[in-house]
Amino acid sequence: MTKAQLSKLPLSDFAKHRAAFITKMANNTIAIFPAASELTRSNDTEFAFCQNKNFYYLTGFNEPDALLVLVKNEQGEARSILFSLPKDPLHEIWQGRRIGQIKAVEDYGLDKCFEVKDIDALLPDYLNGKSQVFFSFSDLAFAHHTLSAQVFIWLKQVKSRSRQGVQTPQCLMDSDPIVEELRLIKSDNELALMRQANHISGLAHQRAMQKCQVGKFEYQIEAEILHEFAKHGARHPAYASIVAGGDNANILHYTANSDALNNNELLLIDAGAELNGYAADITRTFPINGKFTPAQATLYQLVLDAKNLAINAIKPGMTFAKLNILTNAFLTQGLLDLGIFHGDINELITDKKIKQYFIHGLGHWLGLDVHDVGDYQSNEKREQTRVFEPGMVMTIEPGLYIPLDDLSVEQKWRGIGIRIEDNIAVTATGFENLTANSPQTIAEIETLMAKS
Template identity: 70%
Template structure:
């Protein structure tokens, strides 16, 4: 099935990759293979994101070869052959003819022909790009190079320089095109509505997985057939487990429910977190923590513009949260000392955000220093999450009992514009009044 993005988008991605390649070089980008789940059943197939970024092609066991000569650039796709018997059992294949016609590559061959052709594509080239992290492909590349070297008496010349293709794709993927941004807006609309549905369906006595089912149903019925990552539905103290995905406990009265869930639309991820009261009404303590996190989130979002960085946002947000926790009596001592000693990290235990795109934790260098401060300046077209949180587990004996068991995270998806930002997460309520009103309406 063709992508919702126009095929010209993927051609543009390849062109941008070619522009980063020197003359007389070749790049080899593999697709993923299916992964066995148990015995003879497979996990739902997920394409290698770099391969998808350059092709829009969503079948397993394919390979993209990009060849840059003195006067030409050529895209060659190796993919599964048409096979009536296999297609009866496992589904239709695109085949070589439609690969050329629909995906706009210059040539297409069968996957079975990879080993026959690749030494020829490498012969005479000075550089070869491929993903170093792909161990299986790395072994094959060395085998193909060895095959070329074995023909040196006949004039064979293997590439002398091996370079990691991820260095190029990671940078290209960091800046989203208008088409990509439009798709990510749509993924956010679908995901935001799923969070609304979760708020409307949650109730005391239900199980976390029942709320998860509502979220996944809302994703799928609107075109996002799969979640972008393991959905977190964490009631009460479970919210203080950052990557809680068991989703197996019952929802209790007077507890909060933290949901971290985003749909994947045509490969692109949304990543939204909302926290709300199971019974529809925040307690005073829950309100205090929630409003502090919400204000911190809005403070960070409103500061986003070209030239800003996560390092600068962290300073702003951490100082704000430190003062807030001090005012509530959760932290004690001198404000300046607490800030200097980063005591806020006792309760805000993860980073402020991350890049977002084809992967939920998307690729792209943060320009972090030895202290893990992320100094990369934001540019138009970057998309990121902003997700402050405060986590006070039941086991924390350093605070008053009334605070224990509260875990709050609020997360939006933000695109950097020419002069500021665009908040893609418009459909998931985040104010106390809006959340309580929506839940009251659902229960009336």
């Protein structure tokens, strides 16, 4: 077995996720979760399938057009019912094997599994007499309708039988907040999987540094990254890779990756692997020719020191709001010392002058999604006051972006865009940096690139 295979979550973990959700349901309620559908890319070809992450979190089932139903009776006893596509020999010849209803029950810890064609006939019976219906209010697609529209169709079917003593649920509940809170705290197995996704991503960033040369194109370096991902079992990137040379790094979500790499410029790469559903999100910035210029090195070290300052402060009880205050003050002082900012340090901090060059937030939750779910508990000032707890995973990614056309600064600073991003798990006593094998100091980067 490869490390990637060893890192796959056991199916019993998904049963634990369902049980955790069920404990949040009142007795005599029902919850409905749709799988994703395949999306057409062009004509008769589809995009690579990506499962609905809440559905995946509760099932581990990776086929399209399925539906999970959790039913909790008046005594608190619960059942998990799946509706999924049937076994189909002709389909399986052309497009691959399906799990089918028998294996779904045997392997996935479900109580029952029916074919999707039976949903409209069976679901009204499950809805009958329930006090609440949980489903996502995010208007996900299901069965050619939005999920909310489909739920109302089923409820209408129930109501049409009221003369026969059937009772329609009166209370609709959003399931998203419950699932999102569960997903925010990672289990030991989830953390192990995310370590492996980070390890693979770190190898890809090493490869990018080693293969980088003046005159190559950004897309060629992107290809090296994707190669390293797939080589270790991560068949897909967690998001569209950013490979941005020179001033392109000042475009935060640059994904064209089409330009040539020029001498004496930096290359910013924001790329992470997805492994068995879980994402890594790593950014590294390094000199295309393997050697930082003095100006590049000065700004790079400032960003690196800011990142390390923020990470070292992470522990239970910390918040993004406090980390932002710490980091923004540090970067502001740094730019003042370099003559990029002018004036009184306290006024610069109060005026949030740093947002001129540090445009985005310091970090975000990470997990099944790159920008993962979970309440930040932002206040009216947009300060993220959610207290960190063990099991949370986040990115820390300070940056400085000075566009080529910024005539307010000296020429040596223009066209430099730098971001350095690590993935951090909160532990009982502090933090664990999951991004352990991706070079980031100036000496590490220049030494690695000198060997290529």
